[in-house]
Amino acid sequence: MPKVKRVSTSSVPRPESAAAPSRPVRPPTLPWIARRRMPEGALPALALFAAVRFAGILVVILANGVRGHPLVKSLAHSWDSRWYLHIAAHGYGDKIWISPQGAVQTDWAFFPLYPGLIRALSTILPFTPGQAALLISWIAAGVAAYGVYVIGHHLYGRGVATALVALWAAMPHSVELTIAYTESLFAALAIWSLYCVLKRRWLWAGVLAALAGLSRPSGFAIALAVSLAAGYEALRQRGRVPVSLWAGAVLAPLGWLGYVLWVGTQTGDLLGGYFKVQSAWDSRFDFGLGSARFVKALLLHGGGAVYPVALVIVAVGVLLFALLCLERAPLVLVVFAGVLVLLVVGGSGSFSSKPRFLLPAFPLLIPMARALVRTWRVRPAHAVVVYSGLTAASLLFGAYVTAVAHSPL
Template sequence: MTQASTLAPPSVTRSGSGLRAHPRAAALGTALGLFAAARLTGLAVLAATAWATGHHPLTLLGRSWDSRWYLGIAAHGYTRTLHLKPDVVFSDLAFFPLYPALIRAVTTLTPLSGSAAGLLVSWTAAAVAACGIYALAARLHGRAVATALVLLWALLPHSVVLSMAYTEPVLTAFAAWSLYAVLTGRWLWAGTLAALAGLARPNGFAVAAAVLAAAAYEIWRLLKQHRKVSHSLWTGAALAPLGWAAYVLWVGHRRGDLLGGYFEVQRQWGSRFDFGRGSLRFARHLLLQGDRFVFPMALVIVAAAVLLYALLLADRAPLPLLVYTGVLLLVALGGSGFFESKPRFLLPAFPLLLPLARALVRTARARPWHATVVVGALAGLSFAYGAYLVVVANTPL
């Protein structure tokens, strides 16, 4: 799927393009309409739950947990450190800069407050991400599967995060369009968007890994055929890791340890990569002793993600999608600490849903009512669990 013949956009005659543009636009509109309907319904359920328990929904959406850290960075820069224990130090340097920079830009250009600006950025990014997910899936499997994929992404158990002042929508937007650029051979766009994704979140380097893997394969293929490698391919590959690397090195320089400073900040938050030992210990604790509902639910979601990745491999998905999703899954599984946040870390891993989207389309064509029941069940779970997470659980997302 990464060869030049398959990366290039399909050629369309001038007369045919106008005839085919309207169905494509209509299909995208349908997908976005379903996405908006799903998220607005989820917001309505959350708002009702919040008001019933004496909370304000917009406050919960805009100023919960990590959102407060991002708002602080947007307003004051990187200045905040909390010393909770000798070996537990929460520094705002753990949070990547792109999202607070966008919030700062919105508050500078508009009369919106920080939390309102954060929600505007997140909601806009979620819509852009849905468009990118649709475009990528439509190229691979057609418009029906693309629509189903967007709907399934909107109905994930943790999809409430797409409506909060969090960074996952921003990362997913850049990731989806970067992967689409790779599949269509637009290497400069792919590298630039990957660099921006790397400035959004710590696991944003998954996008750069996907671009680099696809670029390496394409370079190898061209050299094997004694063909010239274009400057855009080299440049796109070089750009891809710059965003993530630049911030990690900047934090390292600020902390006096160029290569290890950022990872020490994460370690003091209780987050480090230990090849899954911490995750396995916590999973054993859940199985033997139990815990609050959020934790076993997180375990089920992570286990489902592993199964879906196996199905993605079996479907022989394009290399960039496998690398991107595999790195996100590796970070979620291999990192210790904040077990309840692992489903959120996997929210940008939308390619995992491709096998389900294809199965849903087949079911809808053969047994429409069965597909309707499945979607209804997923919607009920998503809306109820989202409201529970934000309003009731009192657990960091």
Template sequence: MSHASTLTPRPTVALSRRRPLAAAPTALGLFAAARLTGAAVLALTAWATGRQPLALLGRSWDSLWYLGIAAHGYGHTLTFGPGIVHSDLAFFPLYPALVRAVAELGPLKGGTAGLLVSWTAAAVAAWGIHALGAALHGRAVATALVLLWALLPHSVVLSMAYTEPVLTAFAAWSLYAVLNRNWLWAGTLAALAGLARPNGVAVAAAVLVAAGQEVWRARGRVSHRLWTGAALAPLGWTAYVLWVGHRRDDLLGGYFAVQRLWGSRFDLGHGSLHFVRHLLLHAHRLVFPMTLVIVAAAVLLYALLLVDRAPLPLVVYSGVLLLITLGGSGFFESKPRFLLPAFPLLLPLARALVRTARARPWHATVVVAALAGLSFAYGAYLVVLANTPL
């Protein structure tokens, strides 16, 4: 199916007249089964090493920063040496705000509240991914897309108190709204995505480019809803960046100064290339070679997405996520996590898996089983054994 000439493929209209949840139970069930099995493997690994799985899932690495913001607000810093000052202003506010709301409204506190937010967001994200995939290619491809996303090597992050599930949930439904030309919802959800993570700006970019394309096609004769949605889309990301800049007495540069102190900056990939060179010459840990393979696979999948002539919003969204990941320096081992919201990259694989399942069911079963084994084993290794920031 070619999508070069339209933002709204014909199946989208039919799907939008039904409740998307009615078409998704199989996909959501497979997603839940995959993540629960992965959590069970992680729990067994944790218990075998004398550690507590819920503590690992709810209070690891960046989770601690988010939980601190949820409990006490912004203002915490850690100094590791000259020019190395980590401030919690580097973390966007939506996820800790949701965790705080859950903690204040119910009995769950701390990491447990964070896990509830993440697990709920992951389910909503899977639902949105299925709705979008079904709109483009039908239910079978949509189900395969959700399953592949659940079985990524680094999908263990979907079970942790991290922000990627929240971003993906808002991104999936914003892109779905764009394909249905529901501009107000698209812009509102994009603004919320921009409050979730720094790379949430990719959702706003997709909405703005899609809106610009629609204006061009209609020769400017578009409704006020499009203009309003386009104006809303970048507000979340922009508002937080400017708020941090105001707190740092540097309106436009304050947030980026905070990120530089964390070792994160956009340098057109110079830092990443330097690390890859070091990795190829001196690698001795599994995490870094695996990261290199995952990032290289993402680049290849993006090329396939272009060849597949995917709708422009998906191309822009995935491209911006990939650009931020490849062009940013620092925390090389976290790059697969940064790419976790880039689910459109899996569309070519999902279509291929469905074709294989119809022609050679056992071949597809072997592929899925292999992906599941890799995902569960590598996820347990990352969280329990690797002792590497995610």
């Protein structure tokens, strides 16, 4: 019987359909932020944002020159900026101020992340604290604007995203995105935390919310928004959610809560110490009594240009929040914007400062952005005129409050 020659099956070519599926070679795992691609249209929108805010800086410098003031000093050394720079240089507990009413105001009212970054940057690089403060604010403003675009693009597409960034750059009080204040830093952290919630990146959302809570008292708003969104998601999924969701919900309030408790330990009153510190600055939640008294006094006795404009901005903010609710925007955006509006309306303190507290509340601009896009599609010239008017008003008002008015920012 003849021997059968065995042929190795590995040497016999196989049909294409019978070939073993090849495994694609995957690139090394990177953090999700590093793997992101810039959405279409982001660069033009960010260029517009940068152009508007750079024009705002130039108008402020020009106004200072006309009035014979140092050209750029007001950008880094206005009102609260001086407190942040002092904390960066000397730490906490080194500066107090006695108000005209006799209240002892301390630097514990100011949250630590921004002065900490100023100190770190001015230590590492050959910058003065004022220069470091401005650099941080400008970079954070760009990061925040990109976050606004990404959220707008994710929810509504390129047109609304571009309009959102454009309107955010031209808000009447957007000058405070480019001075040594915490609004830019807080907005950048809070906005990207909101995006992480929309993309179900719960751990990142919690970490960013915790950092935002270390930058401003209003960090409470993003902490509550993230935690409530996580709770709603857990209810919707009947508890079948990843551990990262619970981790993000727990992490979100830790920055704000940690600083509040630390101030309590410094004052000897763990739970109430921070709120007593804020009360000395006439900053407390009084359910709108202070706002009502201000409106009454303004109507009876009038006031400088800053105060009527501030009242209009706050009133428009309330109206835009109602429209945002009608838009059926995502819960996390509604909660974040709503808490900021509530803190502005229900809190006491200088009314001239209230518009900047609404700066991070970019979801309020969603109804305006969608209306602007609709106008652009039907009557582009009208949309250009409207936006040009808003931009001109923003630049002039920003220069006025920074270089001319003596009202608190």
